[in-house]
Amino acid sequence: MRHFKETLLLGAAATLLVGCNRGTGGAAAAGTAPQAAAVKVQAASLQKVPQFTEYIAVLKSRNAAVLQPEVEGQVTQILVRAGDRVKAGAPLLVIDPRKQEATVNSQEGMQRARLAALEYNRQELERRKRLFEAGVVSRQELDQAQAAYDASQAEVDALQASVREQQVQLRYFTVKAPTSGVVGDIPVRVGDRVQSSTMLTTVDEGGELEAYVSVPAEKAAGVRVGTALDIVSEDGQATSRTKVTFVSPRVDPETQLLLIKARVPNPEGRFRNDQVVRARVIWQESELPIVPITAVARMAGQSFVFVAESDGKQTVARQRPVQLGELSNQGYVVTEGIKAGDKVIVTGVQMLADGMPVALEQ
Secondary structure, rough: OHHHHHHHHHHHHHHOOOOOOOOHHHHHOOOOOOOEEOOOOOEOEEEEEEEEEEEEEEEEEOOEEEOOOOOOEEEEEEOOOOOOEEEOOOOOEEEEOHHHHHOOOOOHHHHHHHHHHHHHHHHHHHHHHHHHHHHHOOOOHHHHHHHHHHHHHHHHHHHHHHHHHHHHHHHHOEEOOOOOEEOOOOOOOOOOOEEEEEOOOOEEOOEEEEEEEEEEEHHHHHOOOOEEEEEEOOOOOOOEEEEEEEOOOOOOOOOEEEEEEEEEOOOOOOOOOOEEEEOOOOOOOOEEEOOOOHHOEEEEOEEEEEEEEEOOOEEEEEEEEEHHHHHHHHOEEEEOHHHHHHHEEOOHHOOOOOOOOEEOOO
């Protein structure tokens, strides 16, 4: 029994000695300086960042016409097809002109009769003048001839004006293109009866458009002629920058919205008339730093970036909380926490800790 107890004590002492030796080795290992992590950095630079509000805009062409008839009647001919390119003055549709042609013919017949009567009264007036000078007729008869001639002249003048009016009216039965451009949809068909309110078709010349944007009344003080405005694509990127050219002098009393307009260049025909797009009204622009997406780490709802700094002996990663703004093409806009010139670490941020040594890759 005594021999067995001595054996147990010797084994425990040996185990304790081994454990002490292991503890000493671990401490030595912990005291070894950690290896620097290889990272890439990018100097934060200031860029102009807009402060904006996004609205819905409707693009309208200043070179487009909606054609409606000046007269009523039945469509007898459609001379073009949707999509045709036409020149100014080209005939597009014909409305049955027969009734108007009959009216013009009747008026012209009456005009010829009145001209014949005018010529007779002129000759009669000349004859009466000669007779009066010879003392054959009285002054009263001469005055009567003069009055008949004047009345006949007035009738001819009035009838000529009426004929010209009816001839102009006749031209309206052929609907012509008011400008060069592309013919739009033609909703009417041959045989349809149209009125002055009927839309026949459209003619779009293309080119520059105008954006119609309605902003809330409380924003009226912040927008003026010259305010920047961006047209935005479906992926949220600004495709073109323009400026406000018109601010309505009054707010819509029903909607409490203020109408503003801006010219939109359209050299490649990217936009269409009456197209709905997104537009950003730029209230002001500030110079703020932008960091790449790969430089941002998040923890417990807080965003951080690591900045490479020297502690006098080596380069270490310093963790900085940041406030992020909009996401742009270059990365996140930083509104607080980073200044221009800071060496922002852009690789391996998930493996870094505050104060950890880093080696900068070229």
